[in-house]
Amino acid sequence: MKEKAIFKMNGFAALVLALLCIVFGFILIIGDTSIPLIIAGIVVLLLGFIITTSLTVVQPNEAKVLTFFGTYLGVIREQGLWATIPFTFKRKVSLRVTNFNSEKLKVNDLEGNPIEIAAVVVYKVSDSAKALFDVENYVKFIQIQSETGIRHIASNYAYDTLENTENALTLRQNSDEIAEKLVYDLQKRLDVAGVDVIEARIMHLAYSSEIAAAMLQRQQAQAVLSARKVIVDGAVGLVKAAIDQLTEQDIVELDEEKKAQMVNNLMVAIVSEKGTQPIINTGTIY
Numbered sequence: 001m002k003e004k005a006i007f008k009m010n011g012f013a014a015l016v017l018a019l020l021c022i023v024f025g026f027i028l029i030i031g032d033t034s035i036p037l038i039i040a041g042i043v044v045l046l047l048g049f050i051i052t053t054s055l056t057v058v059q060p061n062e063a064k065v066l067t068f069f070g071t072y073l074g075v076i077r078e079q080g081l082w083a084t085i086p087f088t089f090k091r092k093v094s095l096r097v098t099n100f101n102s103e104k105l106k107v108n109d110l111e112g113n114p115i116e117i118a119a120v121v122v123y124k125v126s127d128s129a130k131a132l133f134d135v136e137n138y139v140k141f142i143q144i145q146s147e148t149g150i151r152h153i154a155s156n157y158a159y160d161t162l163e164n165t166e167n168a169l170t171l172r173q174n175s176d177e178i179a180e181k182l183v184y185d186l187q188k189r190l191d192v193a194g195v196d197v198i199e200a201r202i203m204h205l206a207y208s209s210e211i212a213a214a215m216l217q218r219q220q221a222q223a224v225l226s227a228r229k230v231i232v233d234g235a236v237g238l239v240k241a242a243i244d245q246l247t248e249q250d251i252v253e254l255d256e257e258k259k260a261q262m263v264n265n266l267m268v269a270i271v272s273e274k275g276t277q278p279i280i281n282t283g284t285i286y
Contacts, residue, residue, distance in 0.1 A: 002127065003074075003075050006073050007084060007085065008082040009084075011080065015083075017051055020048070022045055022048035029042065053086045058092075061095045061096045063128040064076045064091070066088040066090055075129060094125065097122060098122070100146055102119050102146055109171065115159050115206065116204065116206045118202070118205075119150050119200055120203050121186060122199040124195070126195065142193065146186060157169055172205060179201045183200045
């Protein structure tokens with residue numbers, strides 16, 4: 001099925017013509033008792049009623065799909081009052097932009113972690129004929145296929161990667177890229193229903209309740225390790241700079257044992273989370 005235009009004409013002119021036929025038919029039937037005039041009046045009256053069956057009102061951002069005794073004829077998209085083929089069955093399809101908010105879906109991500117995910121899908125009908133005749137119920141079809149697409153995308157990417165993996169997309173860190181892939185996936189699924197996906201974006205993302213506490217501890221441990229690594233790298237640089245400066249300025253001569261002791265003391269003082277207590281060596285009495 002493909003959307004196609006159908007014959008139509010100004011509905012106001014057809015409405016005036018229908019009213020004139022009805023009024024004139026009643027006048028012929030009531031005004032004269034001769035059989036030919038009565039028959040003519042009935043014919044004119046029926047013609048007026050036939051014209052009224054061709055009238056249809058199309059609201060803004062709406063389409064009327066017309067069928068004639070089970071045969072698809074075409075679509076009227078222009079707003080206003082129109083007259084078309086009589087005795088057609090007219091079904092309206094909204095062309096407005098619509099939001100669909102999915103339920104919170106429980107699915108396993110790429111690493112097998114159970115997560116909760118939900119998304120909002122913004123779409124509009126682009127082909128009203130496909131929407132009505134190629135699927136059973138296009139609204140339910142959109143809902144089911146959207147949830148299927150969300151599950152598919154969620155299972156192909158990890159919620160978050162704690163390792164330094166380059167070019168690895170994750171659901172949490174790469175929301176824009178994931179949204180583009182979700183739109184592409186949904187568009188392929190909804191083409192059969194004549195629907196254009198305008199935007200699709202994740203609006204809820206969280207670990208499932210049974211592993212949320214464990215994953216939080218894992219993230220905290222990773223954050224602590226990363227912070228400690230930065231501290232250690234900085235401490236090594238400071239210790240090296242201190243030893244080099246003492247050596248270059250010939251302030252004190254340090255053998256390997258004293259250098260090792262100095263490195264140990266400085267590393268402990270810099271890396272320690274708590275304040276260190278200095279011990280001053282004032283020499284010995286001997």
